[in-house]
Amino acid sequence: MLKPLGDRVVIELVETEEKTASGIVLPDSAKEKPQEGKVVAVGTGRVLDSGERVAVEVAVGDRIIFSKYSGTEVKFEGNEYLVLRESDILAVIG
Template sequence: MAKVSLRPLDDRVVVKPSEAEETTAGGIVLPDSAREKPQRGTVIAVGPGKLLDSGNRGELSVKIGDVVIYGRYGGSEVE
């Protein structure tokens, strides 16, 4: 896996979306305009965790390499 130059802050993560399906279950080839935005991806970077009132950092439940599912309109796209 390539080294990522992004360094998320606090409890944020960077996810590389999975490729969108090119064909349907029935074998119909979908054009780019008809493909749905993927909602599954692989975690490629994680922040250090949320800063708690105690001054400690909360541990994240995901790590680099985990496959995650996220909301359709969740997050921000970066290139």
């Protein structure tokens, strides 16, 4: 298991099979990078100058929209994850 630090969040990408109007499945390079993910682990939150730790606003299992190209790709036990900072998350799908 990956336990992210601070205000970091580990997500799995949520990809949807894309077909063109004519029904042809597009290969990966022809698709836009995904902007959607599912949270698999959250950090303990960032620490303010006052010493208070602010809990991350998302929870494990949440589906989120994040800024394209943000985060760091990590391979772990054969799976691919993305480690984001909470500030890279735009919205939760709820």
